[in-house]
Amino acid sequence: MATKIIRNKNSFVLLNEDLSNISESIFAYFENNQEITSTRKKTGRGTVTFFRDGQLNLVHKTYRRGGLIRKLISNFYLWTGLTRTRAYIEFVGLKTMLELGLSVPKPVAARIVRQGIFYKAELITQEIENATTFGKNLAVNNLSTELLERLGRTIKSFHRKGFMHPDLNIENILIDSSKQIFFLDFDQARPLQPKKIQASSDVERFKRSIKKFCLKSGRDFPKVEWETILKSYDDKAH
Ligand SMILES: Nc1ncnc2c1ncn2[C@@H]1O[C@H](COP(=O)(O)OP(=O)(O)O)[C@@H](O)[C@H]1O
Ligand SMILES: [Mg+2]
Structure with a gap:
């Protein structure tokens, strides 16, 4: 290109x-x-x-x-x-x-x-057509195990290729009608060498944005869903 x-x-x-x-x-x-x-x-x-x-x-x-x-x-x-x-x-x-x-x-x-x-x-x-944000899906409890696992694998795929997302939050993740996941809003992204990546910093950022959303909407942090994302991130098979 x-x-x-x-x-x-x-x-x-x-x-x-x-x-x-x-x-x-x-x-x-x-x-x-x-x-x-x-x-x-x-x-x-x-x-x-x-x-x-x-x-x-x-x-x-x-x-x-x-x-x-x-x-x-x-x-x-x-x-x-x-x-x-x-x-x-x-x-x-x-x-x-x-x-x-x-x-x-x-x-x-x-x-x-x-x-x-x-x-x-x-x-x-x-445009990623017919897409909704992760935040929207979280709000209406529309997060299947399969989708959460796919999200863990998607985060991993970026890290594997040497990219982290410095602003990974619930609005910067889109899910289209075939449940494919896209990351958006990379205005501060710079490629890093894979060994330099602090895998956890964008994952932690993402966790904070879920917590913030939960606090605002008066609900509990979705522990089981979060564990599913982390588990598939850590899964050595991908
Ligand atoms: N290519 C795209 N396809 C579909 N929706 C998009 C696209 N780019 C942005 N959006 C929507 O617009 C919102 C804001 O875009 P984003 O790039 O995150 O800018 P910012 O957060 O700086 O305003 C996103 O959360 C998403 O809902
Ligand atoms: Mg954004």
């Missing part, structure tokens, strides 16, 4: 050359408040818009800061070079992970616009 990088004055556009119909004009959908054919809009930390371009169902994300700092500089980040921008890291990370056979959405395009010492960034990926 080759990547084309187009530079115009202060902006950089990355395009996935596997998709022949995609050009930098894809970002025109998001300029000057043009009406976009978005089907659903969700707000997380970033602003995500679902839209259609030709035959493709796509998802557009604007990178935004979380926490208090967001109120001050919302979607601006300090420029320290193209390859250190969130969108570049996520686009290239997704591309590499896909090539390694890991289950992530296909990157379609990214745009980084420099403004003085800051930049703003966007990413477009192919």
